[in-house]
Amino acid sequence: xxxxxxxxxxxxxxxxxxxxxxxxxxxxxxxxxxxxxxxxxxxxxxxxxxxxxxxxxxxxxxxxxxxxxxxxxxxxxxxxxxxxxxxxxxxxxxxxxxxxxxxxxxxxxxxxxxxxxxxxxxxxxxxxxxxxxxxxxxxxxxxxxxxxxxxxxxxxxxxxxxxxxxxxxxxxxxxxxxxxxxxxxxxxxxxxxxxxxxxxxxxxxxxxxxxxxxxxxxxxxxxxxxxxxxxxxxxxxxxxxxxxxxxxxxxxxxxxxxxxxxxxxxxxxxxxxxxxxxxxxxxxxxxxxxxxxxxxxxxxxxxxxxxxxxxxxxxxxxxxxxxxxxxxxxxxxxxxxxxxxxxxxxxxxxxx
Amino acid sequence: xxxxxxxxxxxxxxxxxxxxxxxxxxxxxxxxxxxxxxxxxxxxxxxxxxxxxxxxxxxxxxxxxxxxxxxxxxxxxxxxxxxxxxxxxxxxxxxxxxxxxxxxxxxxxxxxxxxxxxxxxxxxxxxxxxxxxxxxxxxxxxxxxxxxxxxxxxxxxxxxxxxxxxxxxxxxxxxxxxxxxxxxxxxxxxxxxxxxxxxxxxxxxxxxxxxxxxxxxxxxxxxxxxxxxxxxxxxxxxxxxxxxxxxxxxxxxxxxxxxxxxxxxxxxxxxxxxxxxxxxxxxxxxxxxxxxxxxxxxxxxxxxxxxxxxxxxxxxxxxxxxxxxxxxxxxxxxxxxxxxxxxxxxxxxxxxxxxxxxxxxxxxxxxxxxx
Amino acid sequence: xxxxxxxxxxxxxxxxxxxxxxxxxxxxxxxxxxxxxxxxxxxxxxxxxxxxxxxxxxxxxxxxxxxxxxxxxxxxxxxxxxxxx
Numbered sequence: 001x002x003x004x005x006x007x008x009x010x011x012x013x014x015x016x017x018x019x020x021x022x023x024x025x026x027x028x029x030x031x032x033x034x035x036x037x038x039x040x041x042x043x044x045x046x047x048x049x050x051x052x053x054x055x056x057x058x059x060x061x062x063x064x065x066x067x068x069x070x071x072x073x074x075x076x077x078x079x080x081x082x083x084x085x086x087x088x089x090x091x092x093x094x095x096x097x098x099x100x101x102x103x104x105x106x107x108x109x110x111x112x113x114x115x116x117x118x119x120x121x122x123x124x125x126x127x128x129x130x131x132x133x134x135x136x137x138x139x140x141x142x143x144x145x146x147x148x149x150x151x152x153x154x155x156x157x158x159x160x161x162x163x164x165x166x167x168x169x170x171x172x173x174x175x176x177x178x179x180x181x182x183x184x185x186x187x188x189x190x191x192x193x194x195x196x197x198x199x200x201x202x203x204x205x206x207x208x209x210x211x212x213x214x215x216x217x218x219x220x221x222x223x224x225x226x227x228x229x230x231x232x233x234x235x236x237x238x239x240x241x242x243x244x245x246x247x248x249x250x251x252x253x254x255x256x257x258x259x260x261x262x263x264x265x266x267x268x269x270x271x272x273x274x275x276x277x278x279x280x281x282x283x284x285x286x287x288x289x290x291x292x293x294x295x296x297x298x299x300x301x302x303x304x305x306x307x308x309x310x311x312x313x314x315x316x317x318x319x320x321x322x323x324x325x326x327x328x329x330x331x332x333x334x335x336x337x338x339x340x341x342x343x344x345x346x347x348x349x350x351x352x
Numbered sequence: 353x354x355x356x357x358x359x360x361x362x363x364x365x366x367x368x369x370x371x372x373x374x375x376x377x378x379x380x381x382x383x384x385x386x387x388x389x390x391x392x393x394x395x396x397x398x399x400x401x402x403x404x405x406x407x408x409x410x411x412x413x414x415x416x417x418x419x420x421x422x423x424x425x426x427x428x429x430x431x432x433x434x435x436x437x438x439x440x441x442x443x444x445x446x447x448x449x450x451x452x453x454x455x456x457x458x459x460x461x462x463x464x465x466x467x468x469x470x471x472x473x474x475x476x477x478x479x480x481x482x483x484x485x486x487x488x489x490x491x492x493x494x495x496x497x498x499x500x501x502x503x504x505x506x507x508x509x510x511x512x513x514x515x516x517x518x519x520x521x522x523x524x525x526x527x528x529x530x531x532x533x534x535x536x537x538x539x540x541x542x543x544x545x546x547x548x549x550x551x552x553x554x555x556x557x558x559x560x561x562x563x564x565x566x567x568x569x570x571x572x573x574x575x576x577x578x579x580x581x582x583x584x585x586x587x588x589x590x591x592x593x594x595x596x597x598x599x600x601x602x603x604x605x606x607x608x609x610x611x612x613x614x615x616x617x618x619x620x621x622x623x624x625x626x627x628x629x630x631x632x633x634x635x636x637x638x639x640x641x642x643x644x645x646x647x648x649x650x651x652x653x654x655x656x657x658x659x660x661x662x663x664x665x666x667x668x669x670x671x672x673x674x675x676x677x678x679x680x681x682x683x684x685x686x687x688x689x690x691x692x693x694x695x696x697x698x699x700x701x702x703x704x705x706x707x708x709x710x711x712x713x714x715x716x717x718x719x720x721x722x723x
Numbered sequence: 724x725x726x727x728x729x730x731x732x733x734x735x736x737x738x739x740x741x742x743x744x745x746x747x748x749x750x751x752x753x754x755x756x757x758x759x760x761x762x763x764x765x766x767x768x769x770x771x772x773x774x775x776x777x778x779x780x781x782x783x784x785x786x787x788x789x790x791x792x793x794x795x796x797x798x799x800x801x802x803x804x805x806x807x808x
Contacts, residue, residue, distance in 0.1 A: 036445075268750050271748045275753065334398070335362060335365070336727060339710065341709060348442030349442045349466065351726055351773050352388055352725055354768070371795065378779045441768065471774060494725035550778070572727070601785035602778055611777065614759070
């Protein structure tokens with residue numbers, strides 16, 4: 001399931017086989033550009049709007065309120081255990097929409113390619129985007145490609161924007177955490193960040209550790225069915241659980257307390273964090289959400305999550321309190337307390 | 353993880369806390385020398401569960417905090433030179449020099465890379481023969497054997513494009529300097545376990561004898577730290593001053609001989625300036641003359657560096673336990689974790705950053721209670 | 724200073740004339756330098772700092788510490804000390 005990408009088995013659909021890599025002309029708007037679009041993007045993404053190849057996608061107006069979001073993706077390495085930048089780019093925006101309770105419908109995809117990127121790699125990434133979009137039930141309806149000189153990009157950058165429809169009656173906003181609310185995480189923490197770090201730091205895992213990159217709107221739908229009393233949803237991406245809890249505490253002017261021993265941290269993530277001097281609550285996830293739920297709804301929501309494949313390990317980790325507004329406090333393993341702040345910058349391996 | 357999880361056992365931690373509470377009858381000021389211990393104390397909330405009469409003073413055992421400004425400015429100057437590939441442990445990238453830090457130099461075009469091991473820097477030198485690869489060799493006695501091996505191996509491999517900016521510091525002279533200070537409040541020390549794994553414990557015997565202070569070699573997991581504190585308090589309460597080893601699974605009396613031999617070959621003891629404290633005689637290592645060609649200070653013309661420490665920063669007094677962070681006039685005003693004036697505000701376990709965090713917590717709690 | 728983590732030696736080999744090996748940390752393997760622990764064997768535990776084994780971990784001593792910790796608890800109960808601070 002988590003095999004390294006196989007570029008050899010991918011056969012290039014482009015007629016101009018003399019270019020095994022991206023050249024500047026692929027972004028020049030001429031024949032090379034057109035070939036990329038016609039032979040690579042359109043067949044992969046297959047949507048009515050895209051097939052028309054107009055200057056803009058033309059979409060029917062859905063009922064209700066829309067959620068609209070955009071995100072750009074830069075990641076090194078481009079390919080990592082459990083996915084690649086293409087899977088991230090689709091699921092990242094799908095999840096941003098899902099955190100507002102929206103059903104994701106349409107995505108756009110803009111790719112900045114670095115001259116020299118092997119076409120086979122681009123092919124695998126595009127295929128991964130197409131598969132992720134299919135799995136999430138969204139259509140990629142518009143796109144763009146530009147090429148930058150070699151040395152001016154990390155192979156490929158992707159921006160996706162997405163539109164989703166919010167069902168009537170769903171009202172999820174970051175400011176709604178109330179004292180007494182329960183804090184739930186949807187599963188094991190730190191997998192994406194450690195999968196990326198394992199490649200960068202040369203860690204080998206006896207049992208495979210793979211990015212948790214996944215679309216979360218199905219899980220959110222299941223939670224909303226169990227109870228509409230979801231106050232806040234956030235996906236715990238960059239900055240990890242700590243960043244999300246801090247943002248919720250600040251925007252709702254409440255305090256948050258959680259117990260470290262209740263955090264679902266896989267042993268391999270814990271070991272990698274010990275080794276590199278990091279903290280699992282600061283490690284990125286790409287398929288985990290934090291839910292702030294009214295106490296009376298917590299059991300029903302938790303049960304619904306645990307029935308869903310992406311929420312089996314869901315756990316109640318703490319609660320919202322009136323004390324220390326804007327501040328997140330952890331009860332440590334030995335019974336002490338500590339403040340859990342956001343990282344100032346990115347988390348770095350430390351020696352001391 | 354084996355030999356890690358067992359030493360985080362909450363039930364035994366409660367027993368150790370109970371022991372310490374039962375033993376303590378008077379106020380005691382204990383310095384944990386090592387930044388790793390400070391990290392463990394704050395990370396686990398140990399300080400809040402101790403008797404209020406036990407004060408833990410965060411010591412100078414954090415290379416991030418004590419690397420002198422002059423060396424940092426040299427690092428920044430070298431990293432900015434064309435063709436240089438500058439390698440550092442992640443810890444050092446946010447530490448402010450006179451005007452900027454390594455992140456800023458990187459953003460201005462320098463090639464600054466984070467490495468996990470000094471041998472990674474040697475490999476970069478092998479794979480980038482046309483670049484000058486410079487490794488920022490900071491740390492205490494624990495890190496020194498790794499850095500020494502990198503230099504040794506660069507010479508074995510005949511690498512002419514590898515050099516090291518060395519700013520190694522030694523623990524015993526720092527303890528000595530703290531005890532020599534007439535204002536010192538420190539009554540006992542938790543010595544740094546992994547430093548002793550390398551160097552052994554003999555160097556601390558004369559300190560115990562001369563200054564009549566208990567020194568307990570202590571590890572880093574919660575139970576290790578608590579056991580170190582328990583033994584220290586027991587000695588203090590009984591009026592004893594002995595050297596004890598509370599980290600026997602990792603510390604032999606004589607230390608690591610092969611590592612010590614490598615250190616004696618590659619490094620030479622030298623006077624070293626500690627940030628905020630000043631020059632402590634014979635408190636550091638530089639490359640020995642046999643390895644002079646690998647000295648980045650010699651290879652790059654950076655001898656004449658003018659440094660400018662913020663006049664507001666009093667981190668030196670904090671590091672010696674003479675001043676509590678909130679007593680510094682710049683604390684929380686000009687100096688915050690986002691805009692650190694001195695290194696003690698940079699790392700999360702720096703004394704000032706730690707106080708800043710808990711201060712915020714207390715202030716918020718007080719505000720909530722007042723409502 | 725000095726983050727050091729216990730790992731178990733899984734293999735020993737030489738790279739560029741230096742004794743290296745793989746150490747296991749709860750299922751994670753990482754290459755480490757074993758030059759400073761010439762006596763260490765596959766299966767032994769060591770403490771790793773910045774990719775270097777700085778000492779062999781004395782397993783008997785570790786067990787002894789844990790035994791003493793447990794004994795202390797039992798002694799406390801006999802003496803009627805409170806279990807909570």
